[in-house]
Amino acid sequence: MELYQGPLDTKKIFSRWLDEQLTSNYGAYIPFVGIIRAEDGIEALSFDIYEPILQKWFDEWQARAIQRGAIVKMAHSIGDVPVHTSSYASAVFSPKRRVALELIEEFVEDFKANAPIWKYDVKNGKRIYAEDRSTPMDGAGLLA
Amino acid sequence: MELYQGPLDTKKIFSRWLDEQLTSNYGAYIPFVGIIRAEDGIEALSFDIYEPILQKWFDEWQARAIQRGAIVKMAHSIGDVPVHTSSYASAVFSPKRRVALELIEEFVEDFKANAPIWKYDVKNGKRIYAEDRSTPMDGAGLLA
């Protein structure tokens, strides 16, 4: 798992992940790249990350992937990421395409639901929590 | 759609596809990269392609993707592709992740079932049709 201040260099990340697995004999490599869309007059999105829990979440996913003969990769931005640049890249490597196609979907969807990352719109230099687009994590409401 | 003699330079292709859509305001980019696995003592895989029907198949997919607000990309090798290099890359760009995740799966699965491409194992310099791994296309058996 990799965290970066500001936008991701997804070209470098794509290439490095490929090089890292060059001789691992995986047959399918599926990256997912998230790009910041220009909408609602935002200049950028901005992210807070709570790394200890994100790392645990990722490590559990890695263990699950390995049980299925695959591996997962992930990179995310911290702080401001301007529109038309990337804040998120993840990937699955697997011997066969079926497992890879299934895993990338499960991995990305669970990431959206349970990775401890908070998103803010940046407008006129101000950070506004993207509450309407955010999802309570599994187990939310325990203290209510 | 892009066809190349020999292995694909997937790093260049990934980067170029990203650059081509830099200002299209898509939020999700999902490439699928096929890598030749070392197995059964093969040196390489080799491919025949019937381009006119492949182009039609691809154009129909592009039209379907556009109806869903997305686009698809594809590159494939012709001839020999050594183990641990790539013969196939495809991708979906879409405003949102759900459509992208659904489309990449449908696109890759239909590609495996209906793209007019024939695969051969290369062993000791000889091409052997990979019959056991091949799938009759939709409508097969019409003349039997």
Place this chain on the structure above:
Amino acid sequence: MVIVEFLGPIGKAPIQIEANTLADVSAKLKEDAELTGWLEKCAVAINDSMVSDLSVSLKEGDRVSILPPVCGG
């Protein structure tokens, strides 16, 4: 006359035959012992469009393609 071409691993040169429909093509190809194993696994295109109906009529110069099982990727 129509042209029948055999794609990929079938490894047979194109042939010209008299045929008014795909049913005629089918009858003709079944006479070739080399092809009997292939026909039940092969799909068919006319002038590069996939077809699924034996009764489709053919005209002079049409190109019929025989497509064996595929495995791209």
Place this chain on the structure above:
Amino acid sequence: MVIVEFLGPIGKAPIQIEANTLADVSAKLKEDAELTGWLEKCAVAINDSMVSDLSVSLKEGDRVSILPPVCGG
């Protein structure tokens, strides 16, 4: 004493409270009008492990994290 920290957009400094269980933490936090809107949407971790049971007991120095709705990507 346990430490309660509020992550992301809650924007509140950590506090120290007396609590033997998460139920005690819940009771304490409900006294804070600033937090009432957050609690029903927030998940909870103890020492960076997610928890789903109010009766879990706490020991001196434990760190309780309050995690508001997320949106990575």
